Amino acid sequence: MTAAAAASGQLGSINLGARRRRRIAVVLLVGPALLVVGGALLVPALNLLVQSFMESSGYGQITYHFTFSNYTAALQDPVYRKVAWHSFGLGALAALICVAAGYPAAYFITFRLRRGRNLALFLVVVSLFTSYLVRLYAWYTILGGHGIVNTALIRLGVVSHPLLFLLFSRTAVLIAFVNVFLPYSVLMLTSSMQNIRPDVLENARDLGAGPLRTFSRIVLPLSMTGAIGAFAYTFILTSGDYITPSLLGGTSSTSLANIVSDEFVALGNRPAGAAISFVMLTVFFLVYLGLTRLDRFKGF
Amino acid sequence: MSRPRVSGLFVYTILVFAFLFAPIALVVLFSFNKTAALTFPFHGFSLRWYRAVLNSPLYRDAIVASLRVAVITVVVVVVVGTLAGIGVTRYDFRGRGIVRLFLLFPGALPGLFVGIALLSFFVQTKVTLSLWTVTVGHFVYVLPYFFLVVTSRLQRFDYVLEEAARDLGAGPWATLRRVTLPLIAPSLIAGALVVFSLSWDEVFITFFTIGAQNTLPLVIYSTVKQSVDPSVNAISTLLLAGSLVFVLSVRRLVVDLQQ
Amino acid sequence: MTYESSPAMRFTRQQLLRRSLAGGAAIGLAPSFLDRLGTGTAGAAISRADAAAINFFSWQGYDLLDEPAMKAWRKRNHVTVHSTYVNTHNDITAKFTAGGGKGIYNLSTYEAGYGPFYVGLGIPAPIDLSRVPNFKNAHPLFRTGAIAKKWWNFKGHQWALPFTWGIQAINYASDKIKPPASYRDLLKPEFKGKFGVTDDPVAAIVIGAHAVGVFRADSLYTPAQLKKIIAFWAALKKNARLIVPLYGNMADLFASGEIVAATPGWAAVNSFAAAKGDKAVKHTVPKEGSATFCDAFMIPNGAKNTDAVYAYINQAFSLEAQAQEAESLVQAAVCPKAVPLMNKATRALYPYGKLVEILTKSAPLEVIPNNVPKGYATFADWNKAWERFKA
Numbered sequence: 001m002t003a004a005a006a007a008s009g010q011l012g013s014i015n016l017g018a019r020r021r022r023r024i025a026v027v028l029l030v031g032p033a034l035l036v037v038g039g040a041l042l043v044p045a046l047n048l049l050v051q052s053f054m055e056s057s058g059y060g061q062i063t064y065h066f067t068f069s070n071y072t073a074a075l076q077d078p079v080y081r082k083v084a085w086h087s088f089g090l091g092a093l094a095a096l097i098c099v100a101a102g103y104p105a106a107y108f109i110t111f112r113l114r115r116g117r118n119l120a121l122f123l124v125v126v127s128l129f130t131s132y133l134v135r136l137y138a139w140y141t142i143l144g145g146h147g148i149v150n151t152a153l154i155r156l157g158v159v160s161h162p163l164l165f166l167l168f169s170r171t172a173v174l175i176a177f178v179n180v181f182l183p184y185s186v187l188m189l190t191s192s193m194q195n196i197r198p199d200v201l202e203n204a205r206d207l208g209a210g211p212l213r214t215f216s217r218i219v220l221p222l223s224m225t226g227a228i229g230a231f232a233y234t235f236i237l238t239s240g241d242y243i244t245p246s247l248l249g250g251t252s253s254t255s256l257a258n259i260v261s262d263e264f265v266a267l268g269n270r271p272a273g274a275a276i277s278f279v280m281l282t283v284f285f286l287v288y289l290g291l292t293r294l295d296r297f298k299g300f
Numbered sequence: 301m302s303r304p305r306v307s308g309l310f311v312y313t314i315l316v317f318a319f320l321f322a323p324i325a326l327v328v329l330f331s332f333n334k335t336a337a338l339t340f341p342f343h344g345f346s347l348r349w350y351r352a353v354l355n356s357p358l359y360r361d362a363i364v365a366s367l368r369v370a371v372i373t374v375v376v377v378v379v380v381g382t383l384a385g386i387g388v389t390r391y392d393f394r395g396r397g398i399v400r401l402f403l404l405f406p407g408a409l410p411g412l413f414v415g416i417a418l419l420s421f422f423v424q425t426k427v428t429l430s431l432w433t434v435t436v437g438h439f440v441y442v443l444p445y446f447f448l449v450v451t452s453r454l455q456r457f458d459y460v461l462e463e464a465a466r467d468l469g470a471g472p473w474a475t476l477r478r479v480t481l482p483l484i485a486p487s488l489i490a491g492a493l494v495v496f497s498l499s500w501d502e503v504f505i506t507f508f509t510i511g512a513q514n515t516l517p518l519v520i521y522s523t524v525k526q527s528v529d530p531s532v533n534a535i536s537t538l539l540l541a542g543s544l545v546f547v548l549s550v551r552r553l554v555v556d557l558q559q
Numbered sequence: 560m561t562y563e564s565s566p567a568m569r570f571t572r573q574q575l576l577r578r579s580l581a582g583g584a585a586i587g588l589a590p591s592f593l594d595r596l597g598t599g600t601a602g603a604a605i606s607r608a609d610a611a612a613i614n615f616f617s618w619q620g621y622d623l624l625d626e627p628a629m630k631a632w633r634k635r636n637h638v639t640v641h642s643t644y645v646n647t648h649n650d651i652t653a654k655f656t657a658g659g660g661k662g663i664y665n666l667s668t669y670e671a672g673y674g675p676f677y678v679g680l681g682i683p684a685p686i687d688l689s690r691v692p693n694f695k696n697a698h699p700l701f702r703t704g705a706i707a708k709k710w711w712n713f714k715g716h717q718w719a720l721p722f723t724w725g726i727q728a729i730n731y732a733s734d735k736i737k738p739p740a741s742y743r744d745l746l747k748p749e750f751k752g753k754f755g756v757t758d759d760p761v762a763a764i765v766i767g768a769h770a771v772g773v774f775r776a777d778s779l780y781t782p783a784q785l786k787k788i789i790a791f792w793a794a795l796k797k798n799a800r801l802i803v804p805l806y807g808n809m810a811d812l813f814a815s816g817e818i819v820a821a822t823p824g825w826a827a828v829n830s831f832a833a834a835k836g837d838k839a840v841k842h843t844v845p846k847e848g849s850a851t852f853c854d855a856f857m858i859p860n861g862a863k864n865t866d867a868v869y870a871y872i873n874q875a876f877s878l879e880a881q882a883q884e885a886e887s888l889v890q891a892a893v894c895p896k897a898v899p900l901m902n903k904a905t906r907a908l909y910p911y912g913k914l915v916e917i918l919t920k921s922a923p924l925e926v927i928p929n930n931v932p933k934g935y936a937t938f939a940d941w942n943k944a945w946e947r948f949k950a
Contacts, residue, residue: 022391025472029387032380033403033443041406041440044417059680059939060656079950105316108309120313122547125493127320129543130327132501133520134536137528137811138323140339141330146816147340164752167817168801183320187490188449195456225452233445240410242504243521246758247808250801253758254950260410265653266760266942270416277413284408337835339815358624358642416657423658508654511663512614512641522619522644528807529834 052274059268070275080259080276087256088283090170091239094177095231101178102185102230107219109186110193111201121190124183132180136247139176143167168250176248177238185230192226193219228291236284256280324540331533338528349534358519359535366516369431369506370499373438377446378492385450386480389457400451407444414441415508422509429511437505442495449491453484493547611867615642616664617651621723621854623875626883632874638867646805648673648761649942655682655859665862666871669719671710671853672761672778672926676938678718683857685716690869693876694720696894700918701853710924711855719855722875724918725890726842726909727762727925728849730824732813734839741845742770745820746798754820755803755812756795760945762823765850765925767791774848776923785936789944795822802949807831813840823850826908827889850925851918853893885909 052070057063074080109120142148143166150162165171196219204214220227238244242257249255256276263273330337334344353359388400406414418437419429427433461483465475481488503517510518520532615622622642623629633640645651648670654660660667669677677683688694694702701707701721711719729739739745745754757763767788768774780788796802800818803809810831812818821828824842832840856872858865874880881897882905884890891909892898898911910917918924927938936944 023393026387026391026393029383029391030399033384033447034399036380036436037403037406037440037443040418040421040436041414042402044421045409047420048413048417059652059676079947083950101316104309105313108313112309120317123317124320125490125547126540126544127324128493128497129500129547130324130540131517131520131532131536133517134327134532135323137338138326138330140811140815140817141326142322144339144815144817164800179319179323182316184494186316187494188452191449191453191487191490192456225455229448229452233448236408242412246804251756251796251799253802253804254946257410257412258949259946261412262942262946264412264416265647266649266946267939268652268656269939273416274413277410280410281405281408285405288404288408335834335836336831337814337837338811341836343836419654419657419659429659429663507643507650508657508659510643512612512616512643514643518644522646523807528811 048270048274049278051271052278054271056267056269056271060270061268062271070271071279073272074276074279083254083259084256086170086252087239087245090174090177090245091235091241094174094181094238095234097174097178098181098185098234099189099227099230102182102189103215103219103227106186106189106193106223106226107215110190110196111198121187124186127183133243133247135180136176136244139172139248140167143172143175168248170249170252172248172250173245176244177234177241180244181234181238184233188226188230188233189223190226192223192229196222224295228295232288232291235287239284240280327533328537328540330530331537333530333533336529338530338533349530350538353531353534353538356531358514359516359531362514362516362519363535363539365431365513366500369435369438369515370496372435373442373499374492374496376435376439377443377495378488381443381446381491382450382481382484382488385447385454386476389451389454403447404444406440407448411441411502411504412508415505418505419508429509431510431513431515433509433511434506434513434515437509438499438502441502441505442498445498446491446495449487449494450484453487457484611636611638612864613638613640613666613867613871614664615640615666616654616660616859617645617666617668618854619644620888621668622666623880623884625887626880628877628880628883629871629874632871632880636867636870638871652677652680652682656680660859661861662863664859665864665868667857667859668854669857670761671706671721671855671924672929674710674718674855675713675929676927677857678714681860683718684860684862685718686720686858687869688717691720691873691876693873696876696878696881696896697721698893698895698914700915701893706918706924710853710926719857720872720876721853721855721893722872722881723884723888723890724851724853724893724924725826726844726849726851726917727759727766727823727825728842728844729820729822730809730813730826730828730840730842731820732818732837732839733841735819738841738843739820739845742766742795742822742847744845745795745822750820751798752800753818754799754822755801755809755818756792756799757803757806757809757821757823758949759806759823760941761925761927762850762852763792763945764788764941766823766847769848769850772847776926778926778928779931779935780928781934782936782940785940785944789948792948796948810835810837810840813837830889851923853918853924 051062053066053068055063055065055067055069109117113120140147144150145162145164145167147167149166150159153159154162200218201214204218209217240257242255242261245255246253246258260273260276260280263269263276329342331349332345332347333342334346334348337343384403388396388403415437418433418440422429422433457480461479462475465479466472470478501517503521506515506518516535520528520535523529523532613622619642622640624640624642632638643664645654651667651669652673655667667683669683697720701711703712707721711717711721729742729745731738744750764785765774765778768778768780768784771784771787771791773780773784773787801812803812803818803821806825806828809818809821809825809828812821813828813832814835814837826842829840829842832838856875858868862868875884876894878894878897878900881892881894882900885892885897885901885908886905889905889908891911892901895911895914898906928936928941929938931937
């Protein structure tokens with residue numbers, strides 16, 4: 001970063017023409033993205049923000065009368081809180097597991113594989129290309145009462161009755177989440193670990209550092225951006241997921257995304273749906289802020 | 301020098317891959333099922349679902365529609381997202397933090413919310429709903445994720461190489477084309493693949509922004525209302541095979557670049 | 560050797576250029592190439608001035624793509640159908656009220672009780688009955704009389720044309736258990752963790768009303784009664800294996816042996832499960848009664864190309880088509896003269912002989928509450944209560 005700052009600082013101080021050129025460059029580079037997001041999403045999002053402070057008066061109808069009630073309901077309603085707690089909690093757990101479980105595999109792929117590395121990454125990427133919903137159905141066969149795991153456990157004599165909690169439970173949802181998002185974590189971690197020069201690790205080992213120390217002092221801090229990215233990505237997409245909890249969650253099949261959907265689609269209550277969405281947005285934003293603080297983490 | 305831990309990590313990685321591919325293996329297996337069952341017992345091998353899919357205009361049209369949307373989304377996002385990422389990481393300008401946040405925030409909104417917001421935008425601007433509006437929706441949805449990948453790669457970027465190029469007389473755009481882009485290409489490709497898979501599976505935004513068309517995930521999701529049958533497995537297997545071919549050809553590019 | 564001119568960089572740059580050109584060309588050509596792969600109707604905007612295009616927005620199956628009579632008719636008249644499918648009835652409400660349907664879709668449906676609700680929201684356009692002469696084939700119950708005047712023909716207009724109906728109660732695995740005689744049987748210990756509760760609030764609340772004994776054909780329940788109904792389902796949920804998200808799931812759950820019963824049910828699940836190798840799934844109506852649904856074709860406001868749509872609907876009411884619809888949808892037809900045209904299995908699905916009795920007395924149409932007077936639960940209250948029940 002310092003090189004860039006120095007470079008752009010140098011550029012900026014050269015002459016006014018360069019500064020103007022820089023400004024044009026920035027506009028040209030960042031403009032298109034801003035235009036589409038700003039044009040298509042900003043105005044309606046702001047509109048929904050305004051509506052989140054209004055009252056709903058029937059399906060799809062709004063009375064323009066300022067109120068905080070949607071937000072107080074979103075934050076205080078015990079049912080919403082319970083669902084939010086479970087959704088965010090499950091999301092955080094899934095993200096943690098994905099990062100933790102992804103690290104050893106990413107480490108192995110980055111530092112221990114030379115010729116096989118591309119094949120391994122390629123396999124990871126391929127696993128992303130099966131339709132999400134179709135993959136979820138496979139869990140019935142794996143975790144079900146007459147499924148693979150239970151049949152194996154019974155045949156091996158480990159249990160006498162099938163373990164019913166494996167499917168249609170939060171456990172099943174967690175397993176499915178990890179299965180879907182682990183590839184992304186491995187990819188992001190590998191990508192950021194490729195930045196670590198292997199001779200640094202060798203030096204550490206020569207100096208007597210054990211594997212745990214090497215990991216916590218060198219690998220972890222240097223791959224922190226990858227870990228943060230993997231965690232944030234998994235956390236945001238799992239907490240806001242609708243389909244996996246409803247198919248695999250059993251009697252705990254409601255998620256925050258469900259609630260938002262109910263408000264918008266079933267009840268036509270845009271103010272409430274928008275309020276909950278913005279509360280979710282705030283939570284994600286705060287988590288992301290907190291995670292970026294971790295970026296400065298330099299080891300235990 | 302002995303490395304006893306290699307075997308441990310190796311076994312672990314194998315297990316991880318087994319875990320990742322277990323559902324996929326089952327998807328492929330059941331695509332050949334003789335009956336419409338998606339769960340055990342398996343009733344024997346048959347190609348009926350492949351025949352059904354290839355003969356069904358519904359599925360064919362849906363796959364084509366999904367491909368169109370995904371491919372266009374990926375291309376536009378890669379171009380626009382890379383430019384924006386470069387702009388935000390290389391240049392220090394006022395409001396940079398806000399721009400960054402602005403380009404990231406749609407990723408934290410529920411898909412349904414984005415879908416409804418976009419629908420109201422299209423209604424107010426009197427744009428006819430079609431696969432193009434779906435593409436806009438997908439673009440807005442996936443840009444934050446690609447942007448994250450690009451910026452995190454650029455943040456680790458060693459600008460020494462760019463400086464070297466500039467010292468040798470290359471202008472900024474030439475430097476971009478010949479130095480920066482090839483070096484960050486693997487991340488861009490990884491980001492493009494991530495974005496493709498996100499667009500490919502997207503249901504909620506699509507539902508609200510689509511006209512009288514269907515995409516594959518919409519069809520799959522709606523058949524759950526009636527009855528899912530292994531047609532969806534057949535499609536997934538076909539696409540898996542297609543993506544294998546695609547990734548294989550891209551992989552060669554990555555290998556070449558890394559040399 | 561400069562950095563740029565080093566062989567490695569040159570090689571990769573050329574490769575990148577070549578591939579991006581190829582890629583760009585591919586992208587540019589792709590749509591037309593891919594179009595040729597498909598039937599070319601993918602993404603066809605309405606501006607294609609396809610005067611014989613039907614843009615359908617509703618449940619999969621109701622676009623009548625599988626019925627031979629409809630297929631033949633479409634071929635003869637060069638009519639194509641473009642469909643977008645929904646997963647819940649609320650999807651129809653949501654998309655139309657958000658403005659995402661006007662001028663795009665020209666054929667949709669609504670379930671009986673939603674009629675007044677949708678008319679209030681301005682969703683359907685009045686139907687010109689003179690353009691659907693085959694509608695006369697339908698049983699008088701669906702055309703004139705008290706029921707028709709409540710859901711399809713009121714305020715001086717015909718808003719929709721009912722074309723199919725069905726019964727919802729309990730699906731069960733007949734090879735594993737005896738048909739439950741009461742909904743409350745599912746509360747017994749022998750059913751613990753063995754059945755599913757379907758996420759269908761309208762059917763569930765109607766069935767629940769039967770089960771707790773407060774059933775009213777106009778679906779007006781006091782908040783206290785609604786609470787009782789939900790409490791019944793909460794007790795069931797405690798004993799259940801899962802909340803079945805959609806009916807399509809149910810067949811897989813039966814076939815894999817995860818559940819032996821599910822309610823609210825749907826007779827069509829029997830044939831879905833049979834296609835999956837489980838021929839033992841049956842549908843039964845316990846002593847408390849069942850919920851009956853009836854879906855009707857509606858033409859959304861602002862629809863274009865209504866000529867094609869009217870002709871299509873008219874064809875759907877022909878006796879031959881009605882018999883085939885009953886078979887492929889696994890639901891009941893509304894035209895009595897179509898019943899003899901059905902095969903034995905389809906005819907046996909529904910008690911056509913007792914049609915009037917069922918639809919007026921023992922299992923009147925499940926309806927959502929409309930024009931709710933003060934002190935009674937509204938449809939929003941139903942949805943809210945169900946949301947809380949699920950959470």
